[in-house]
Amino acid sequence: MLRTITVGLDGSSESRAAAEWAAREAQVRDLALKIVHIWEPVPEPIAQAPLLVRETHRHWTERIPREAADGIRLRHPGVEVTSEHVAGRPSEILIEEAKNAELLVLGSRGLSGIGGFMVGSVGLAVVAHAERPVVLVRALEQAADEHEMDPAGIPSAASPFRPVVLGLDIENPDETLIEFALDAALRRATSLRVVHGWNAPPYYAYGLSADLELHEALARRETTALTEVLGPWRKKFPDVEVTEESHYGTPGHHLVDASREASLVVVGRRIRRSPFGAHIGPVAHAVLHHSTAPVAVVPHH
Template identity: 40%
Template sequence: MTRAIAVGVDGSPASEAAVDWAAREASLRRLPLRIVHAPWWEPRDFPVIEGDDALDRAAAQVVSEAGARAADGRPELSVTTEVLPEAPVPALLAAARDAEMLVLGSRAQGPVLGFLLGSHGQRVISDTTRPVVSVRATEDGPRPSGEVVVGQQGTAEDSDPALGFAFAAAAARGVPVRAVRAWNLPPLHALSREFLHRTDEAGGLEPLEREELRKVLAPWRERFPEVPVVEHVEIGSAGQVLLAASTGAELLVVGRRARYTPTGGLIGSVAHAALHHARCPVAVVPHQ
């Protein structure tokens, strides 16, 4: 069964930006687009409609306008709209479950605080098993550089889902992938004889990191031979290195390892930094 790209809407400027991005992505990937809305979302985002059935009619107007916006200029795009009866988080999680990805909007909050996903978006990203793309509400800022930037951490098993998403996105756009691997000096207890031997053979710590990145990228280069790859290895904080590398990018892709606490799921510091401070759309891809 072909998976659709799902996008959550609430009538706000942020969700309009999400619809625009999701419609373009669906067209590029030749996938259907599913627009969903949960009428229990914040009432201040609804159109002002009087009457006993105002909520139902407002919800219908939200998805109708979003559907028209997505289809405008895209006669080839299959668009469906749906008002869901559940509360926002369960509705979005259900929509994401059968989707290729879920797209959500985020609101700008200034150059220091970054962007605001809202509690619904953060909970969905932390709990879903599918990729979620966060799209900022405004389009000012750096001009896209024509790259998909992806963070690579750990082993191939750790980063393959994010790399797969990034290479597919780059192939659909006809742009390069910039694979970013940030590294730091290892602690003393990690300096085993085997590690020191591998470092010596590679010619130092940074060459060793470059070698590890090349190994992880090798199968993806074979699977997507048409996608140019830029290998980016840099010492520093993973979040800071990724944010700097993604300046002007079309898309930033980060992985997320599922971590749960009594108060809910956590998305990790790198994904958190990307979601709140990146100047481009951010795809958060769960580890499998």
């Protein structure tokens, strides 16, 4: 089955930004774009309203994906676009849609006055349970935001892409996650910046603050381990420049900092089969809420 880039649309500014990002990604990957608009069952007062009111409500909800699809076809003429109007619970439908998608793309509301995301309950539920990668795109995301500055010092879609940033746990490096990030960088003809954060084991914690030599030894160990993990991947993707950074401290903080100069931030989520809760891990949680670039969350074992 030909996979699609699927985007959830509700008519908000953040979901429209997500649809534009998804259209660009579909073009980069030479895939079709599927727009899914989810119509939650109407409240009882509306359901009992006169026929004209119900028909007007239905007209407006069906109009959203149709007009979005028409606009994307005009702005991205090379992308095949389909749209679907579905009634039901948004999180359940989106999780199901993700199964047949190369990527599922959702919008996130920008925090007023703070660069970053505010991920709602639907977005968190989908990220926690989807079986395919999910990309969160902030409101008002522009194509130029993913690119380097032009000679005039202004972000421009005509300039090269900014690097793709990958957050990597070298104790449990997952091939699916690394390959996704390298492939994203290759398709954008940009570099991959791998960011690894580490902390000393608890039994070192006291001595580390006083023993600079011990700190440096641990830092060298982490840097060497990161280089060893990435070695085979450099050979597998020779056209992608890979830079690596191993920092002492909380990984999420370093990734949020790196997001300011990224076209895309890639983080992993360990697959859990429990149907309850929305557990995505502390690193993914921090990045989703504070990254200034789109974030791809890749599920892995």
